[in-house]
Amino acid sequence: MANPTAAMLVIGDEILSGRTRDSNMHFLAGELTRHGITLAEARVVSDDRAAIIAAVNALRGAFDNVFTSGGIGPTHDDITAEAIAGAFGVPITQRADAMALLAAHYDRAGMPFNEARQRMARIPDGATLIDNPISTAPGFTLGNVHVMAGVPNIFQAMVASVLPTLTGGAPLLSQSLRVNRGEGEVADPFGALAAQYPDLSMGSYPFTQNGVFGTNLVIRGTDAAQIDAAMVRLVVLFA
Amino acid sequence: MANPTAAMLVIGDEILSGRTRDSNMHFLAGELTRHGITLAEARVVSDDRAAIIAAVNALRGAFDNVFTSGGIGPTHDDITAEAIAGAFGVPITQRADAMALLAAHYDRAGMPFNEARQRMARIPDGATLIDNPISTAPGFTLGNVHVMAGVPNIFQAMVASVLPTLTGGAPLLSQSLRVNRGEGEVADPFGALAAQYPDLSMGSYPFTQNGVFGTNLVIRGTDAAQIDAAMVRLVVLFA
Numbered sequence: 001m002a003n004p005t006a007a008m009l010v011i012g013d014e015i016l017s018g019r020t021r022d023s024n025m026h027f028l029a030g031e032l033t034r035h036g037i038t039l040a041e042a043r044v045v046s047d048d049r050a051a052i053i054a055a056v057n058a059l060r061g062a063f064d065n066v067f068t069s070g071g072i073g074p075t076h077d078d079i080t081a082e083a084i085a086g087a088f089g090v091p092i093t094q095r096a097d098a099m100a101l102l103a104a105h106y107d108r109a110g111m112p113f114n115e116a117r118q119r120m121a122r123i124p125d126g127a128t129l130i131d132n133p134i135s136t137a138p139g140f141t142l143g144n145v146h147v148m149a150g151v152p153n154i155f156q157a158m159v160a161s162v163l164p165t166l167t168g169g170a171p172l173l174s175q176s177l178r179v180n181r182g183e184g185e186v187a188d189p190f191g192a193l194a195a196q197y198p199d200l201s202m203g204s205y206p207f208t209q210n211g212v213f214g215t216n217l218v219i220r221g222t223d224a225a226q227i228d229a230a231m232v233r234l235v236v237l238f239a
Numbered sequence: 240m241a242n243p244t245a246a247m248l249v250i251g252d253e254i255l256s257g258r259t260r261d262s263n264m265h266f267l268a269g270e271l272t273r274h275g276i277t278l279a280e281a282r283v284v285s286d287d288r289a290a291i292i293a294a295v296n297a298l299r300g301a302f303d304n305v306f307t308s309g310g311i312g313p314t315h316d317d318i319t320a321e322a323i324a325g326a327f328g329v330p331i332t333q334r335a336d337a338m339a340l341l342a343a344h345y346d347r348a349g350m351p352f353n354e355a356r357q358r359m360a361r362i363p364d365g366a367t368l369i370d371n372p373i374s375t376a377p378g379f380t381l382g383n384v385h386v387m388a389g390v391p392n393i394f395q396a397m398v399a400s401v402l403p404t405l406t407g408g409a410p411l412l413s414q415s416l417r418v419n420r421g422e423g424e425v426a427d428p429f430g431a432l433a434a435q436y437p438d439l440s441m442g443s444y445p446f447t448q449n450g451v452f453g454t455n456l457v458i459r460g461t462d463a464a465q466i467d468a469a470m471v472r473l474v475v476l477f478a
Contacts, residue, residue, distance in 0.1 A: 013442055016278045017411060017459065018269030020444065021262075025283070029257030039255045041290070042283040044264070047442070051280070074423040075443045076430030106423075116426030151445060172256060184313040184345075187355030191315030203252055203286070204314045205259065206390060220256065 003169030003222070006032055007059040008042040011052055011070040011080055012150055015044050024069040024155045031159055036169035036222075037065065047071060052083035060087075060145050065166060067159070070150030072139065074116040081140075084147055085124035095123045098138055105136035131161045170222035175231050179238045180214040182206065189237050190217060197230050199223065242408030242461070245271055246298040247281040250291055250309040250319050251389055254283050263308040263394045270398055275408035275461075276304065286310060291322035299326075299384050304405060306398070309389030311378065313355040320379075323386055324363035334362040337377055344375035370400045409461035414470050418477045419453040421445065428476050429456060436469050438462065 008028055014020040025042050032039045040063055045051040052071075059066045071080030085092035098121035106113040120137040123129070130139030130146065132154055139148040139158045148158040179186060183206045194202040200221040207214055217238070219230050247267055253259040264281050271278045279302055284290040291310075298305045310319030324331035337360035345352040359376040362368070369378035369385065371393055378387040378397045387397040418425060422445045433441040439460040446453055456473060460466050 013440060013459075014444060014457070015265075016268055016281065017413070018265060018267075018272050018278075019413070019457065021265040023260075026254075026257060026260040029255055031257075033257050039257075040285060042255065044281040046279060073443070073445065074426040076426070076433050077440075077442050111421070111424070114423065114427065116430070117423035119426075120423075174256070174258070182350070184353065184356035184359075185350070187312075187314040187358075188353065191355070194315050201252060203316050204312070205253060206312065218253070218258065220252075 003036050003038045003172075004064040004167055005038050005040045006065040006067060007040060007063040009052075009055050009059060009066060009068045010042070010044040010150075011047065011068060012044075013046045013077070015070075016046055022069075023152050024150065027152070027156060028067055028069075028159060031163060033172045035163055035166070036171045037166065038169075038172070047077050047079060049079055049083045049086065052080065053087045056084060056087040056145060060143060064144060066145045067162075068145065068147050069155050072120065072137065072147060072149055074119050074137075078119070080147060081122050081124065084142060084145060087145075088124060088126075088142055090125045090142075092122050092124045094118060094121045098123055098129060101129075101136055101138065130158050133157050133161075172220055172222060173224055173227055174218055174220040175227055176216050176218040177231070177234050177238060178214060178216050180212060181238070182213055183215045186215055186217065186238060190234075193230065193233060193237065197221075197226065200226060200230055202230075242275050242277045242411075243303040243406055244277050244279045245304040245306060246279060246302040248291075248294050248298060248305060248307045249281070249283040249389075250286065250307060251283075252285045252316070254309075255285055261308075262391050263389065266391070266395060267306055267308075267398060270402060272411045274402055274405070275410045276405065277408075277411070286316045286318060288318055288322045288325065291319065292326045295323060295326040295384060299382060303383060305384045306401075307384065307386050308394050311359065311376065311386060311388055313358050313376075317358070319386060320361050320363065323381060323384060326384075327363060327365075327381055329364045329381075331361050331363045333357060333360045337362055337368060340375055340377065369397050372396050372400075411459055411461060412463055412466055413457055413459040414466055415455050415457040416470070416473050416477060417453060417455050419451060420477070421452055422454050425454055425456065425477060429473075432469065432472060432476065436460075436465065439465060439469055441469075 015022045127140035127142040134154045205216045254261045366379035366381040373393045444455045
């Protein structure tokens with residue numbers, strides 16, 4: 001059976017303007033691969049309500065899981081929770097359990113639980129909270145959409161909370177062979193080998209290092225024995 | 240007048256599996272911002288013909304320019320050129336000018352111009368070649384879609400070839416103020432300031448550094464005088 005699929009939606013003007021380099025997509029990609037969920041697509045959109053709604057609705061219909069990052073803080077440009085509610089057509093309100101979590105957190109910290117901070121308790125109806133062990137303000141899951149913070153250490157902690165609740169498949173395994181030849185030299189035999197293993201995915205990635213050029217040949221799949229067999233043939237071809 | 244818009248499409252299984260961390264999106268975002276083109280959306284899809292065609296057609300219809308990276312090498316998993324031809328519904332053939340460039344390159348290098356390398360001369364009908372000063376194999380522009388290599392130094396060289404040919408707008412300028420306060424403390428006055436400058440975009444980005452938490456407040460826009468005026472008020476509020 002094919003592995004479950006996922007998409008990621010990164011939300012934030014700061015990524016698209018080049019101010020910030022996103023790291024959450026790469027982190028999530030590795031975690032999903034280990035968990036046996038295929039990350040099939042990723043998108044980045046700006047802090048724009050219509051753009052978020054269109055992307056969420058396209059992705060949640062096409063894939064088993066959607067993970068979002070960014071836009072759930074206390075400031076005026078944090079509009080993700082409102083947009084998710086809009087995408088699902090459900091109301092959004094300040095929720096008592098989220099308010100209690102946040103009130104206790106700011107009380108312990110001796111900081112005012114002001115109006116801006118109370119915005120972080122606004123959760124779409126029907127959602128389940130995602131634990132935030134770093135700074136308390138929760139993420140949430142609504143349907144198959146998991147809404148998480150953009151700050152990398154908080155995003156990572158939320159992924160760790162969510163992943164064990166999801167059905168995974170066979171982890172995607174890979175082996176690679178580094179050859180000191182250009183892609184154009186290995187392409188024909190490598191392509192012929194790939195054609196003989198339709199259940200495996202084979203990719204080639206050129207590099208240059210200290211003026212030497214070469215290619216990393218990567219074989220991916222979920223069946224370790226089949227990958228081993230293909231690797232033996234790859235080594236015979238190119239080693 | 241609003242600046243021209245752009246989207247980026249990153250093509251490659253290796254990004255979605257977490258094997259490789261994409262750097263081209265962040266590079267392009269910065270270049271477009273300087274050139275006065277608004278990067279409005281970015282997507283990552285796998286080496287899958289249907290996925291590439293669907294994304295290219297959605298993005299080229301919605302934005303002024305589309306930039307793709309990845310999948311134009313000589314190996315069996317390099318299917319971008321064929322997919323772009325499919326998206327536009329045009330034939331793809333080995334083009335004489337691209338063949339001549341590549342033949343001369345491999346002749347100089349003393350390397351065989353074999354069948355795999357000849358695949359890199361396959362260009363959709365009606366496209367214009369994009370110069371590749373690093374490794375010769377060209378990218379191409381078809382309609383408003385610019386198709387470039389995924390290897391970062393080649394991608395960057397191709398962007399440098401393409402950008403001067405595009406109509407830009409006013410460069411997006413930004414100024415930022417770093418404050419040693421949490422987002423929740425600055426959110427209300429910062430939001431009120433943002434509401435008074437509808438032509439500017441204001442964003443807040445929390446950080447923790449050496450155990451101290453704070454927020455970077457960023458004001459973006461194309462009118463330097465307006466940004467200056469808003470910054471003065473920001474400093475009065477928070478400095």
